[in-house]
Amino acid sequence: MPNRKKPETGRKSAYVARNRVAILKAALTVFAREGLEATMEDVSDEAQVAMSTVYKHFKDKQDLIASTTAYAFSEWESWVQQQISEVTDPLEQLVMPMRIFLRAKDTHPEYAKLVAKNFGVVGQILPNLSSVISDQVIGLNKLKVLNVESPAIAIQNLLSVLVIQLVNQTLNPKATTAEADATIRIALAMLGISDAKAKKLTESKINL
């Protein structure tokens, strides 16, 4: 494969990368606030960069939306990894991120709104969430902690529950954290986790 462009290194590439992140942060703010109808111009205004700079990084709005969703998810995910770094029980390692996900309205309000108000992006985050949970479930199957016969479908179902509940938690002012946890407790039955165990896994206190 011909090397079309020298990779950017040193100070210039750090500057370019910072610019890219600044645009992604601005896009997240704008799309969360105004929905996906917001324009590239709204994003360039928010980021305080020229339109040409936005287009240098993202070829069109579709590209910007996809990149913003991926960026918001990966930011959230690294943060979750820190939050659960001291969790050692393998089932808790599976369930805690689900409980934290349903608290995104408070911890990552723009990400929660991006998902809740723009259902189209759900299709983009599902594969990410899915692969994270899938690896864990397969691992737990091997350890005989779980015995899930059709992991792919069980996980898809679990994610359906989580995503719809995220929307509920974000948009419905009456939704409570207790309801979020109860949702997960019941959904864990689809992984063959007993209700007694599911109750224990979802009732511990979370400090974020």
Added chain:
Amino acid sequence: MPNRKKPETGRKSAYVARNRVAILKAALTVFAREGLEATMEDVSDEAQVAMSTVYKHFKDKQDLIASTTAYAFSEWESWVQQQISEVTDPLEQLVMPMRIFLRAKDTHPEYAKLVAKNFGVVGQILPNLSSVISDQVIGLNKLKVLNVESPAIAIQNLLSVLVIQLVNQTLNPKATTAEADATIRIALAMLGISDAKAKKLTESKINL
């Protein structure tokens, strides 16, 4: 309460009701095809009635969307009641409509598309679906066929799974009916139904 308007009776009222249904049918076609961005004018064109007639029945687009969704759901629901009229097993009476729901892409394609492409209407059909399933689950609890501790949350979870899977079945050309049935089989764990029983309930043949 003062009687503001004499109820319309006889031939005239039958004519008005027919007109209303014609507009709802046209709106379903238009919204399923073009999404909720379609205009009142698109609907009046499709229904071949004057715009003033559309506005006589529906005060604005929001009203028309809500009425179309309610109409499509109630049409689907009465049809389902006929389909399951000979089912006598109480658990099958619960599960069969779920399996039929996930076949809407083939039996009621416009309804399926209306839901799949316009996620906003999901919020409108969930309460309808929810009350139907809720009555059944409470009945089955009384009969001791089921023993669901938190029916409201279990049903909400079940509906999340069904709705996301309806979208998948409608928009993803690779989705299969077997996958739809497997989805339900696994989701039934949330009602405390054993996998053996769930398998049996979801593998019988359906002729629609």
